[in-house]
Amino acid sequence: MKQNIVINIEGLTKTYDEFIAVNxxxxxxxxxxxxxxxxxxxxxxxxxxxxxxxxxxPDNGKVEIxxxxxxxxxxxxxxxxxxxVMPQNFNAFDxxxxxxxxxxxxxxxxxxxxxxELIDRIGLAKKTxxxxxxxxxxxxxxxxxxxxxxxxxxxxxxxxPTAGLDPQARRETWNLIKKLKQEGKTIFLTxxxxxxxxxxxxxxxxxxxxxxxxxxSPSELIENYGGNKSIILKNCDRxxxxxxxxxYEIDTESQIHIIFDNNDQLFKxxxxxxxxxxxEIEIKKPNLDEAFLNLTGRRINDEGLAK
Amino acid sequence: MRTATIxxxxxxxxxxxxxxxxxxxxxxxxxxxxxxxxxxxxxxxQSDKMDLYIENNDIIQSNxxxxxxxxxxxxxxxxxxxxxxxxDNIEEQVRTIVIPENFELDFQEGDTSIRLIMDDSHQTFSxxxxxxxxxxxxxxxxxxxxxxxxxxxxxxxxxNDLTFIEYFVPGVIGIAIMxxxxxxxxxxxxxxxxxxxxxxxxxxxxxxxxxxxxxxxYHILIGMISTSVILIVAVLVFSINVVLxxxxxxxxxxxxxxxxxxxxxxxxVVREEEExxxxxxxxxxxxxxxxxxxxxxxxxxxxxxxxxxxxxxxYLNNGLREIMVFGNYQAALWNCAIVFGIGIIAIxxxxxxxxxxxx
Numbered sequence: 001m002k003q004n005i006v007i008n009i010e011g012l013t014k015t016y017d018e019f020i021a022v023n024x025x026x027x028x029x030x031x032x033x034x035x036x037x038x039x040x041x042x043x044x045x046x047x048x049x050x051x052x053x054x055x056x057x058p059d060n061g062k063v064e065i066x067x068x069x070x071x072x073x074x075x076x077x078x079x080x081x082x083x084x085v086m087p088q089n090f091n092a093f094d095x096x097x098x099x100x101x102x103x104x105x106x107x108x109x110x111x112x113x114x115x116x117e118l119i120d121r122i123g124l125a126k127k128t129x130x131x132x133x134x135x136x137x138x139x140x141x142x143x144x145x146x147x148x149x150x151x152x153x154x155x156x157x158x159x160x161p162t163a164g165l166d167p168q169a170r171r172e173t174w175n176l177i178k179k180l181k182q183e184g185k186t187i188f189l190t191x192x193x194x195x196x197x198x199x200x201x202x203x204x205x206x207x208x209x210x211x212x213x214x215x216x217s218p219s220e221l222i223e224n225y226g227g228n229k230s231i232i233l234k235n236c237d238r239x240x241x242x243x244x245x246x247x248y249e250i251d252t253e254s255q256i257h258i259i260f261d262n263n264d265q266l267f268k269x270x271x272x273x274x275x276x277x278x279x280e281i282e283i284k285k286p287n288l289d290e291a292f293l294n295l296t297g298r299r300i301n302d303e304g305l306a307k
Numbered sequence: 308m309r310t311a312t313i314x315x316x317x318x319x320x321x322x323x324x325x326x327x328x329x330x331x332x333x334x335x336x337x338x339x340x341x342x343x344x345x346x347x348x349x350x351x352x353q354s355d356k357m358d359l360y361i362e363n364n365d366i367i368q369s370n371x372x373x374x375x376x377x378x379x380x381x382x383x384x385x386x387x388x389x390x391x392x393x394x395d396n397i398e399e400q401v402r403t404i405v406i407p408e409n410f411e412l413d414f415q416e417g418d419t420s421i422r423l424i425m426d427d428s429h430q431t432f433s434x435x436x437x438x439x440x441x442x443x444x445x446x447x448x449x450x451x452x453x454x455x456x457x458x459x460x461x462x463x464x465x466x467n468d469l470t471f472i473e474y475f476v477p478g479v480i481g482i483a484i485m486x487x488x489x490x491x492x493x494x495x496x497x498x499x500x501x502x503x504x505x506x507x508x509x510x511x512x513x514x515x516x517x518x519x520x521x522x523x524x525y526h527i528l529i530g531m532i533s534t535s536v537i538l539i540v541a542v543l544v545f546s547i548n549v550v551l552x553x554x555x556x557x558x559x560x561x562x563x564x565x566x567x568x569x570x571x572x573x574x575x576v577v578r579e580e581e582e583x584x585x586x587x588x589x590x591x592x593x594x595x596x597x598x599x600x601x602x603x604x605x606x607x608x609x610x611x612x613x614x615x616x617x618x619x620x621x622y623l624n625n626g627l628r629e630i631m632v633f634g635n636y637q638a639a640l641w642n643c644a645i646v647f648g649i650g651i652i653a654i655x656x657x658x659x660x661x662x663x664x665x666x
Contacts, residue, residue, distance in 0.1 A: 054664070100323065144507075
């Protein structure tokens with residue numbers, strides 16, 4: 001086993017009755033990276049991650065964490081001690097305070113971490129003695145992240161950490177995750193938000209219907225599958241373009257779209273319109289949404305449903 | 308050592324949540340107290356007069372003597388007794404007064420006695436005794452110059468007669484232990500499974516065995532708290548006599564194994580929180596009425612009596628009653644053993660069927 005591989009998965013399969021949730025997938029997660037499993041609801045993300053967390057038993061395939069094979073049931077407790085998990089739709093004890101909840105989980109791990117410092121780190125110092133049930137959704141998620149850090153794990157699983165949060169709370173959670181990455185933690189993220197995967201992860205695995213569709217860094221995925229860059233021109237005289245033999249398309253709002261591959265082509269277009277002071281110019285880079293659409297033929301909405 | 312810390316953490320977590328949640332406090336404390344005060348109050352209102360059987364042997368020419376009639380008259384004037392004719396069945400009668408032959412003559416001479424046949428450990432003994440004594444004293448006062456012409460002699464019988472409240476209090480404790488155990492466990496486990504707490508716990512080193520043992524310990528503690536509160540209120544309000552014994556603690560422990568165990572088993576079947584209460588009712592309702600909580604099983608039809616034999620609450624109720632009311636430890640121990648056995652089986656099954664993976 002290579003030193004920097006934290007999770008090694010080969011040919012993992014999980015079936016519920018007739019339904020194949022995870023279909024012979026293989027991948028590695030490297031030490032210190034943020035690894036994202038991206039896909040719509042029902043793609044098999046949570047099943048995959050819960051198998052790795054020892055919450056579900058796989059039908060087939062090899063799963064190794066820190067070089068320990070999951071098949072060995074006696075070693076599962078050892079794995080559980082080393083990982084931090086925030087499950088999907090996380091909740092803690094309603095009738096305990098933030099501090100009491102953290103103390104509770106600290107005792108389960110026999111950890112010596114300072115709970116007060118941890119509460120400070122997630123920015124909930126003012127809510128230390130508030131009952132968990134009185135917290136907002138964003139605060140609850142942050143308590144979840146704090147609890148997943150209680151045993152000071154090197155490997156962290158965050159299953160849909162910002163699902164259902166408002167943009168402000170989502171940003172705050174992202175900043176927290178970025179801080180954890182800077183501290184050198186390996187983070188295994190599952191998400192259906194393109195923006196989240198693009199913003200946070202070093203490597204993305206796109207999964208649809210239990211199968212891996214593509215993998216790579218966000219920029220690799222965009223470059224390989226995101227399609228071409230384009231320039232959009234408003235208030236532009238078409239004759240100038242025709243004179244210079246530039247191919248173009250016009251959309252419904254009578255904006256001119258020109259697709260280009262390299263900077264030479266871009267400069268040629270810009271040179272053509274340089275004398276027209278009324279022209280508005282917008283350059284569009286392809287994004288992960290585009291790449292996902294090209295790869296899978298569908299888009300994912302905010303609720304995580306594929307369309 | 309680590310396991311002990313983990314179990315204590317689970318126990319403490321449950322207990323704190325219990326203290327803060329009005330609903331759980333209601334079911335463990337307020338509900339049994341209300342039940343006891345309501346029914347205890349209603350039944351004690353119904354008959355504030357005590358049955359008193361009188362055997363009058365002082366018959367002169369087939370008529371009762373004047374003195375004997377006078378004493379009966381005075382007893383009647385206390386307004387505390389329903390005076391009944393002796394039925395020659397003294398063992399079954401709670402309190403019987405015997406007026407001897409030649410009572411009137413001996414009374415004139417200044418030397419006679421009246422017998423009160425009653426169990427001196429009976430709840431109403433001291434009240435009965437002082438009322439009858441009062442009557443005799445007022446007769447004695449009339450005969451001035453004589454030293455106590457009538458004396459009251461108490462004759463002991465062993466009586467199994469219980470007032471409703473004496474019978475009911477152990478049943479209330481049984482109800483409290485059962486309903487907290489079953490409803491509490493189904494409720495919290497269904498909720499924690501639905502909202503993801505169980506899943507989160509399963510990702511930690513906590514095992515399902517430690518989780519269940521922590522839950523049982525918590526039920527032992529609140530079982531003791533509710534038992535104490537019920538007993539204190541029962542003694543203060545109804546002034547009943549209670550026998551306490553270490554066996555009582557063993558019974559509470561057995562109940563804290565049995566009913567949470569049953570609750571855990573049911574909660575593996577119940578999917579939704581709304582179904583939790585319904586499932587709890589299905590199990591607790593028959594036990595509430597058919598396990599001898601309100602009325603002795605002997606008064607019920609044979610079929611019901613047979614059915615009651617399979618209900619764990621029957622044995623808990625019987626055990627509590629044998630200890631607290633009759634002080635019969637041998638019978639209590641037998642019931643205790645049955646509840647403890649059922650409890651071990653229930654917890655064993657619940658450990659088997661509770662899911663900690665593939666939730």
